[in-house]
Amino acid sequence: QDDAHIFCTPDQVYGEVAAFCELTQQTYRDFGFHEVIIKLSTKPEVRLGSDEIWDRGEQALADALNRIGVKWELNPGQGAFYGPKIEYNVRDCLGRMWQLGTIQIDYNMPERLGAKYIGEDNQPHTPVMLHRAICGSLERFVGILIEQYAGAFPLWLAPVQAVVASVSEKSAAYANSVRDRLAAAGLRVEADNTAEKIGPKKHAARKQKVPYILVVGEQEAAAGTVNVNDRAGRTLGTEEVEAFIARCRQEIETKAIDPAGA
Numbered sequence: 001q002d003d004a005h006i007f008c009t010p011d012q013v014y015g016e017v018a019a020f021c022e023l024t025q026q027t028y029r030d031f032g033f034h035e036v037i038i039k040l041s042t043k044p045e046v047r048l049g050s051d052e053i054w055d056r057g058e059q060a061l062a063d064a065l066n067r068i069g070v071k072w073e074l075n076p077g078q079g080a081f082y083g084p085k086i087e088y089n090v091r092d093c094l095g096r097m098w099q100l101g102t103i104q105i106d107y108n109m110p111e112r113l114g115a116k117y118i119g120e121d122n123q124p125h126t127p128v129m130l131h132r133a134i135c136g137s138l139e140r141f142v143g144i145l146i147e148q149y150a151g152a153f154p155l156w157l158a159p160v161q162a163v164v165a166s167v168s169e170k171s172a173a174y175a176n177s178v179r180d181r182l183a184a185a186g187l188r189v190e191a192d193n194t195a196e197k198i199g200p201k202k203h204a205a206r207k208q209k210v211p212y213i214l215v216v217g218e219q220e221a222a223a224g225t226v227n228v229n230d231r232a233g234r235t236l237g238t239e240e241v242e243a244f245i246a247r248c249r250q251e252i253e254t255k256a257i258d259p260a261g262a
Helices: 012-029 049-066 108-113 138-149 171-183 198-207 218-223 241-254
Strands: 003-008 036-041 073-075 083-093 097-106 128-133 161-168 189-192 212-216 225-230 235-240
Touching: 003 012, 012 036, 012 049, 012 083, 012 097, 012 128, 036 049, 049 083, 049 097, 073 241, 097 108, 097 138, 108 128, 161 171, 161 198, 171 189, 171 212, 171 218, 171 241, 189 198, 198 212, 212 218, 212 241, 218 225, 235 241
Parallel strands: 036 073, 161 189, 161 212
Antiparallel strands: 003 128, 036 083, 083 097, 097 128, 212 225, 225 235
């Protein structure tokens, strides 16, 4: 899990919650989740700590959400046993809701740990503990992503971003050199120099949901170019290798969702 624990003063709770909200929502936007429902989960029947502590924690989280200015809804009785929490729920392409990120305020654990800090009054105080996760279980999050994109990841997420497919053995050396140039530019790339014809090579790469298939033959080798195809079956035309690298960098930097086609 991408779990973390933040020890802070009561006055720092708002700043930490605000920073977490901003980071979490930006993360979901980058991954292509744009419908995010925020819930404040309050005290369950079985819990640690007094009602006073719980009321203080719930109020602190509600105040933080209100000051940030995000829309949220109440989720009564669904807090963790040690403290209330803010939950982030996202809707995937199939309309299903998934609870992902959480930030929980915990006054109980620092006290049980005997944690102290020296305040401005030079006296010891018990800090507040914030439990936070953005994606939660990483294996579960990857599973949600695979279903969200049906395996056709945007370029920046794709395990293999491009395949260089040689037309024949005569262009195999050039295919390898293109692969090496793309790899040196930071792209995840493979070369297909098998004895198959170019049609089956392109089909195999599309089946693997590789965003770009670069066809190279003797003509491309002589000109120093690549013939760019995408996984949707479209031929995008002939480009110089550096122009293709620039295209990919632009897609990756902007985290474009799927210009290469699904």
